[in-house]
Structures are given as C-alpha cells and as structure tokens.
Amino acid sequence: MKLKHYKTFLTASALTLCSFTALNSVAAIPDGIEMNKRCNELDLLTPLQARGRLNWARACGHITSRDLDFYMYDDNGSLRRRPKYPSFFNPANFNDWLIAPTAVGGSCELGSNTNKIYCIAQ
Numbered sequence: 001m002k003l004k005h006y007k008t009f010l011t012a013s014a015l016t017l018c019s020f021t022a023l024n025s026v027a028a029i030p031d032g033i034e035m036n037k038r039c040n041e042l043d044l045l046t047p048l049q050a051r052g053r054l055n056w057a058r059a060c061g062h063i064t065s066r067d068l069d070f071y072m073y074d075d076n077g078s079l080r081r082r083p084k085y086p087s088f089f090n091p092a093n094f095n096d097w098l099i100a101p102t103a104v105g106g107s108c109e110l111g112s113n114t115n116k117i118y119c120i121a122q
Contacts, residue, residue, distance in 0.1 A: 030089075034094055043099065045119070047080075050121035053102045057100070059104045086119075087119050088116050
C-alpha cells in the first residue's frame with residue numbers, strides 16, 4: 001500500500017515540475033523596472049482613457065464583467081479617480097506589446113499579445 005502512494009506522489013510531483021518548467025520557459029516575466037516603464041511612460045493613460053480601455057477590453061471579451069467592476073469602481077460603487085487598466089503583451093517577450101484602443105469600437109485583435117498587466121491611470 002505504501003509503495004502505491006509513493007508512486008502516485010512521484011507521478012504528481014513530476015507533473016507539477018513539468019508544468020512549472022513549461023510555464024516558465026514560455027512566459028516572459030517582466031521585472032519591476034520594465035513594468036514601471038510600461039505603465040508610467042509607454043502606455044500611460046489618463047483616467048478617461050483608462051475607462052475607455054476597460055470598456056473596450058470588456059466589449060471584446062478580454063476581461064470579465066467582474067474585472068471591469070473591480071478596476072473601474074471602488075468599494076462604494078463610485079468611479080475610481082485613478083482606475084486600473086490592462087496593458088497587453090506577448091507572453092514570450094514582454095517588450096513586444098500592443099497599444100490597445102481606448103474606446104469601444106476599436107479592433108479587438110490582440111495578435112500574440114495575450115498576456116496582460118494592470119497599470120494605474122495618471
């Protein structure tokens with residue numbers, strides 16, 4: 001009985017290790033400096049633009065209604081003064097990113113830029 005549990009544990013551990021390794025070899029993990037530059041220089045939005053980006057992302061199905069509510073409104077249901085908004089990038093290369101629309105009606109195409117970080121409007 002003990003041998004069976006041990007084999008199951010080893011199999012589960014090997015699968016976990018493979019999944020973790022595959023994830024890390026594919027996804028580009030940005031550092032704080034890269035994220036800061038993206039959010040505070042390259043993709044810096046005003047609150048109005050950030051709300052537009054959030055509405056665009058929801059209309060295109062890139063974020064959920066729950067995400068829209070959380071990033072757009074505070075706990076009292078009021079609009080956030082500085083909403084958080086998504087910035088999309090290529091999972092294999094953080095520096096390959098998309099200048100996403102800031103209004104509903106813009107193209108919903110992300111191309112290879114399927115990962116996202118959230119920035120705070122200025």
